[in-house]
Amino acid sequence: MNKKSIGVIDYGSGNLRSVCKALEVAGVTPSLVTAATQLGGVDGIVVPGQGHFHQCAANLRASGMWDSVREWTLEGRPYLGICLGYQLLFESSEESPGVPGLGILKGRVVRFSSGSLKVPHMGWNTLSDVRGSLYSGFPSDVSMYFVHSFYPVPEDSAVISAVCDYGAPFAASVSMGSVHATQFHPEKSQGAGLALLRNFISTL
Numbered sequence: 437m438n439k440k441s442i443g444v445i446d447y448g449s450g451n452l453r454s455v456c457k458a459l460e461v462a463g464v465t466p467s468l469v470t471a472a473t474q475l476g477g478v479d480g481i482v483v484p485g486q487g488h489f490h491q492c493a494a495n496l497r498a499s500g501m502w503d504s505v506r507e508w509t510l511e512g513r514p515y516l517g518i519c520l521g522y523q524l525l526f527e528s529s530e531e532s533p534g535v536p537g538l539g540i541l542k543g544r545v546v547r548f549s550s551g552s553l554k555v556p557h558m559g560w561n562t563l564s565d566v567r568g569s570l571y572s573g574f575p576s577d578v579s580m581y582f583v584h585s586f587y588p589v590p591e592d593s594a595v596i597s598a599v600c601d602y603g604a605p606f607a608a609s610v611s612m613g614s615v616h617a618t619q620f621h622p623e624k625s626q627g628a629g630l631a632l633l634r635n636f637i638s639t640l
Contacts, residue, residue, distance in 0.1 A: 482516045
């Protein structure tokens with residue numbers, strides 16, 4: 437096992453069991469972080485998230501960790517956001533008007549337009565334009581597992597580290613220094629997801 441310590445933020449809005457299991461398989465023993473005081477004992481954090489934007493934001497605030505997680509990311513410390521943990525990095529979401537995100541990245545979260553494609557976007561889909569440390573050693577056409585109806589639109593396209601197409605291209609992941617986040621679920625993406633988690637672990 438890797439000696440580096442990863443804390444999985446437990447604020448009542450994530451699929452913690454599958455995320456922790458995937459991290460164990462990837463080579464670390466994660467700890468659940470339920471209070472800001474525990475952040476001093478970890479080298480990196482993973483912020484999962486499922487459900488609604490407003491509920492995830494409310495739960496993170498209620499946990500007392502909102503400001504600490506925001507400070508962590510502003511300091512550029514290792515962060516991996518998954519699904520809602522990705523969307524929360526942005527300023528706002530169409531899903532929850534008036535509810536602010538962490539605002540680490542400029543941009544907003546929008547809903548897929550209702551057309552011929554089914555929403556939510558659910559299942560395997562191929563990434564393109566992959567770049568950065570999360571995708572070290574990856575082929576150019578790797579597939580990951582998605583479950584979402586909303587996706588972020590970063591103002592700065594330079595932070596986009598992978599693109600996916602579902603009716604139109606969208607930012608499947610972002611990287612800014614040591615801060616990374618994915619719209620797809622690495623913990624559900626089998627070997628490719630484990631490889632991505634190992635790449636994140638290697639940056640600690």
